[in-house]
Amino acid sequence: MNDTKHKIAIVGFGKIARDQHVPSIAGEPAFDFAAAVSRNATAEGVDNFDTLEALFANRPDIGCVALCTPPQVRFDMAAAAINAGKHVLLEKPPGSTLAEIDTLIALAEKKGVVLFATWHSRYAAAVEPAKAWLKDKTIEKVEIVWREDVRRWHPGQAWIWEPGGLGVFDPAINGLSILTAILPDPIHVTRANLEFPENCQTPIAAQVDFTDARGTPVKADFDWRQTGPQTWDIVVSTREGEIALSMGGSRMAIDGVEKIAEPDREYAGIYAHFAELLESGTSLVDASPLRHVADAMMLGRRTIVEAFYD
Amino acid sequence: MNDTKHKIAIVGFGKIARDQHVPSIAGEPAFDFAAAVSRNATAEGVDNFDTLEALFANRPDIGCVALCTPPQVRFDMAAAAINAGKHVLLEKPPGSTLAEIDTLIALAEKKGVVLFATWHSRYAAAVEPAKAWLKDKTIEKVEIVWREDVRRWHPGQAWIWEPGGLGVFDPAINGLSILTAILPDPIHVTRANLEFPENCQTPIAAQVDFTDARGTPVKADFDWRQTGPQTWDIVVSTREGEIALSMGGSRMAIDGVEKIAEPDREYAGIYAHFAELLESGTSLVDASPLRHVADAMMLGRRTIVEAFYD
Numbered sequence: 070m071n072d073t074k075h076k077i078a079i080v081g082f083g084k085i086a087r088d089q090h091v092p093s094i095a096g097e098p099a100f101d102f103a104a105a106v107s108r109n110a111t112a113e114g115v116d117n118f119d120t121l122e123a124l125f126a127n128r129p130d131i132g133c134v135a136l137c138t139p140p141q142v143r144f145d146m147a148a149a150a151i152n153a154g155k156h157v158l159l160e161k162p163p164g165s166t167l168a169e170i171d172t173l174i175a176l177a178e179k180k181g182v183v184l185f186a187t188w189h190s191r192y193a194a195a196v197e198p199a200k201a202w203l204k205d206k207t208i209e210k211v212e213i214v215w216r217e218d219v220r221r222w223h224p225g226q227a228w229i230w231e232p233g234g235l236g237v238f239d240p241a242i243n244g245l246s247i248l249t250a251i252l253p254d255p256i257h258v259t260r261a262n263l264e265f266p267e268n269c270q271t272p273i274a275a276q277v278d279f280t281d282a283r284g285t286p287v288k289a290d291f292d293w294r295q296t297g298p299q300t301w302d303i304v305v306s307t308r309e310g311e312i313a314l315s316m317g318g319s320r321m322a323i324d325g326v327e328k329i330a331e332p333d334r335e336y337a338g339i340y341a342h343f344a345e346l347l348e349s350g351t352s353l354v355d356a357s358p359l360r361h362v363a364d365a366m367m368l369g370r371r372t373i374v375e376a377f378y379d
Numbered sequence: 380m381n382d383t384k385h386k387i388a389i390v391g392f393g394k395i396a397r398d399q400h401v402p403s404i405a406g407e408p409a410f411d412f413a414a415a416v417s418r419n420a421t422a423e424g425v426d427n428f429d430t431l432e433a434l435f436a437n438r439p440d441i442g443c444v445a446l447c448t449p450p451q452v453r454f455d456m457a458a459a460a461i462n463a464g465k466h467v468l469l470e471k472p473p474g475s476t477l478a479e480i481d482t483l484i485a486l487a488e489k490k491g492v493v494l495f496a497t498w499h500s501r502y503a504a505a506v507e508p509a510k511a512w513l514k515d516k517t518i519e520k521v522e523i524v525w526r527e528d529v530r531r532w533h534p535g536q537a538w539i540w541e542p543g544g545l546g547v548f549d550p551a552i553n554g555l556s557i558l559t560a561i562l563p564d565p566i567h568v569t570r571a572n573l574e575f576p577e578n579c580q581t582p583i584a585a586q587v588d589f590t591d592a593r594g595t596p597v598k599a600d601f602d603w604r605q606t607g608p609q610t611w612d613i614v615v616s617t618r619e620g621e622i623a624l625s626m627g628g629s630r631m632a633i634d635g636v637e638k639i640a641e642p643d644r645e646y647a648g649i650y651a652h653f654a655e656l657l658e659s660g661t662s663l664v665d666a667s668p669l670r671h672v673a674d675a676m677m678l679g680r681r682t683i684v685e686a687f688y689d
Contacts, residue, residue, distance in 0.1 A: 166674035257478035347637035363673035364476035
């Protein structure tokens, strides 16, 4: 039975790898967690390597890699894995630039491997039902509020404040990945205010306005300074009623009546879908959430705010 | 004979409209300059309107519009023109966000009109010859230097320093539009330093590193503070020799031997190509130069430099 499983290596063995990828792979019959690549950390019960090259040289039987490194170093690793003929799963965001993602797509196609850019929030329980409900509605306005405590979720992760680290857009992109999945019409940024701590290269908060071709107002409030209860809410007001997603898309209410309240199964959903993509030999890469971030960073007004110390 | 010409209105009657669009339309037999839309300026010898709506209401015979307004207000006008069934020519950059460009493409397709996002520098004399020469070469490194005097080219244009105005990327995107046209492989930003004057929302200079899937080094030096002679150079070093484009792509030398030296015919080329697109009913929109700007703004390190006063 074990021989029919896809052997997979996790590259970048940090918090998200340990908290989410390892248990999700363990819970998915199609995969076998076979190795880890990390400069600092060690995974128990599997082969550990310092570099991708060592992995490829010593374990040619491993056909898949999950890249969980920070986005700034992801392209070179993804390109190396694709060139080595490996199927590649990319943690979000799929890269630090939009252009590199297209280069990877072309490379994966050329090499005949599967490239899967994951957006874990799209596997939250309410996302597909919300998309189906909104399909034939007339949308009047949209509000998205994503407010978290950066100290709780990213302790000591200095890369998020460095160029390419995205700052508050690192969590906000989860909300944007849901929003872009559920809305029937594409949106674009019209105005953004970006709050940069005076000692950081990425914003700690952002207020972003979007609209669509019909002029629908879409307001986003992203903040990484929220202590206490955390907020991951999307409310879409339509002529036919209001749909509210909360807890990052795991709960859904229509006109105040709860329809869905599920525990988190996002990363399990990612690996189940990766198995399907491998089965059909299909890549899946949607850069649109990151494109909205790039647009906001290009178009936004920069405001300097209080310094941030972890 | 006049009846077979495409009647065209220029929207946004500023410096670029007067200096380039009016004479280029006059020189292109396929077009008839029929009206201008501007809040401040007046074009001689044609109907003038304050708004697009007034143009559409009073001159339904005009089937094409050239949008020469600043990018921050271009989307609403482009969408209105497309919805009114007009063919649309967009000055560069085609928008202030990448997402809005895709929305316009979809809208134009739905309405059956031609959308043409122009990059005037791609019509410089050396661009197509350089592209053809580079096609089968092994590229070793690329250098692009785009250094101009902002006071000479954009006197009093405050919008370039406002969010969405792009700053030095407004001229640099001309160089990027050439670079993306002539290089055989796609590139992506790996590092950027963005110099923001302390009183401005957009950079006055930027040093940007790119690479491709082969790891080729591509170095860009963009600066808007150059007085005296202006520099618009691209040098591509290949295993088979060196090709140098200068004067914004109007001159080309191979291994130091001049091959092309032509006067500026860029905007004439735009209108000749627009006539072809209208003939075949084909849209042409390549967002890749703007995508590199968005990537640089998302990934770049921000450095604060001396205040700029026009």
